[in-house]
Amino acid sequence: MASDKVIHVSDSEFDSKVVKNDLPCLVDFWAPWCGPCKAIGPVIDDLAAEFDGRVQIAKMNVDDNPATPGKFGIRAIPTLILFKDGEVVDQITGAVGKAQLNELINKAV
Amino acid sequence: MQQADYQLIIVGGGPAGLTAGLYAARARLKALLLEKGATGGQVLITDWVDNYPAFPEGVNGFDLIDKMTAHVDRFDLEKKFSTVTSLDLAQDVKTLFLENGEQLTGQTVIICTGAKPRKIGVKGEEELRGKGVSYCATCDGPFYRNQEIAVVGGGNTAIQEAIHLTKFASKITVIHRRDELRATKILQEKAFAEKKIDFLWNAEVSEIVGGKTGVESLKIAHKDGTTSSLSVTGIFILIGIEPNNEILPLEQLETDDNGFIVTDTEMCTNLPGVYAAGDIRSKKSRQIINAAGEGATAELSAEYYLGHLE
Known part of the structure; x- marks a missing residue:
């Protein structure tokens, strides 16, 4: 069940939808060939519903969008980076549980 | 017998948990499978599985789990996606505490929490995780x-x-x-x-x-x-694994020196009504096929136990 609260962003949209977003933004860098990325999918959807209106949850497919992951030195997925006012607040790599992601997001709200 | 929310609660949704769940659903037990992320466990990080029978061409780890999950769904196994934070397994009715504060009780519990990659434990390993x-x-x-x-x-x-x-x-x-x-x-x-x-x-x-x-x-x-x-x-x-035992009541459950749960050949732990299957068990061979087989054995043991409760 994919949530409509989660936006999908591309390299060209990253600036407008993440960097210039008024809300803190959690970006999930993923790819279709990555099992653990699929594993955390339902958790990301849940978080998007819970933080609706307070935090923007976004996903970026690293296969289709190599520039942004390169810029942030991403060499493992899933990597989740929390942005606030365009700056990196913190990041997590690996298929972590909901509690850890909650903790991450709460650093920006 | 005291009332419990479920006859059987399975903790962990890798191949062991999914197989236990399949057997429980077909036995029409009031059963629940708890999984913290999505079903699959370590198989999800396996590129290719070439030693699971009935897949002569081999199978991608994700596809194998997809099929196992579809199989339990066909028999309407109840699943819940939540992290268990602790368990009390020493009573007749076992209690599971979830991260959202919820408590669930079960007459029997099968522990299938699996294992995770072992770390070397050297300088730079933690700091550079995800950066090489x-x-x-x-x-x-x-x-x-x-x-x-x-x-x-x-x-x-x-x-x-x-x-x-x-x-x-x-x-x-x-x-x-x-x-x-x-x-x-x-x-x-x-x-x-x-x-x-x-x-x-x-x-x-x-x-x-x-x-x-x-x-x-x-x-x-x-x-x-x-x-x-x-x-x-x-x-x-890729130097082996360590047990996912952080949530387990290690003062109640018997484990080996490395923290894996000790069971008999019927997957019974030292606690009545509590079973373990898959990579979390103390054993030599950790294969997907063993995990699945142990899940089936554990569920049958739980059924037998439930059948003999007063």
């Missing part, structure tokens, strides 16, 4: 196109993933602390024939060195007492 330090070749291999990388380990996982990484990396150095591999012969043959794979025998990584951009090199300690440096941009650590 990886435990999942399937996930991170494509980031190392035409780069030189290292794989640490000599077992099946290490060698299979080293072979997988030849699709991306220009050179792979397998670092192993012994002078021979533990991996199964067919994998050894493939690895030795692969031109991109080099071996560094009798050697251990003593430090992972990196800068702002990530891993730059490894410090290697050789068995003969010498040290050297190896330039790589990535290191895949």
Whole structure:
């Protein structure tokens, strides 16, 4: 069940939808060939519903969008980076549980 | 018998938990499968499974789990996606405490929490995780196109993933602390024939060195007492596993020296009505097929126990 609260962003949209977003933004860098990325999918959807209106949850497919992951030195997925006012607040790599992601997001709200 | 929310609660949704769930659903038990992320466990980080029967062409780890999940769904197994924070298993009715504060009770519990990749425990490993330090070749291999990388380990996982990484990396150095591999012969043959794979025998990584951009090199300690440096941009650590036992009541459950749960051949733990199956069990062989088989045995043991409750 994919949530409509989660936006999908591309390299060209990253600036407008993440960097210039008024809300803190959690970006999930993923790819279709990555099992653990699929594993955390339902958790990301849940978080998007819970933080609706307070935090923007976004996903970026690293296969289709190599520039942004390169810029942030991403060499493992899933990597989740929390942005606030365009700056990196913190990041997590690996298929972590909901509690850890909650903790991450709460650093920006 | 006191009332409980469920006759059976299965903790963990890898191959052991899913198989236990399949048997429970077909037995029409009031059963629940609890999983913290999505079903699958460690199989999700496995690129290719070539030793699971009935898949003559082999199968991708994710596809195998997809099929196992579809199978339990066909029999309407109740699943809940939540993290268990602790359990009380010593009473007749077992209580599970969830991260959202919710409590669930079960007459029986099957523990299938599995295992996770083991860490080397050297400087740089934690700091550079996700910046060149990886435990999942399937996930991170494509980031190392035409780069030189290292794989640490000599077992099946290490060698299979080293072979997988030849699709991306220009050179792979397998670092192993012994002078021979533990991996199964067919994998050894493939690895030795692969031109991109080099071996560094009798050697251990003593430090992972990196800068702002990530891993730059490894410090290697050789068995003969010498040290050297190896330039790589990535290191895949595949040296075995450790138990996912953080949530378990280790003061109640009998475990071995490494923290894996001790059971008998029927998957019974030292606690009545509590069973363990899959990688969390104390045992020698950790294969998907064993995990599935143990899940079935554990569920049948739980059914037998439920049938004999007053």
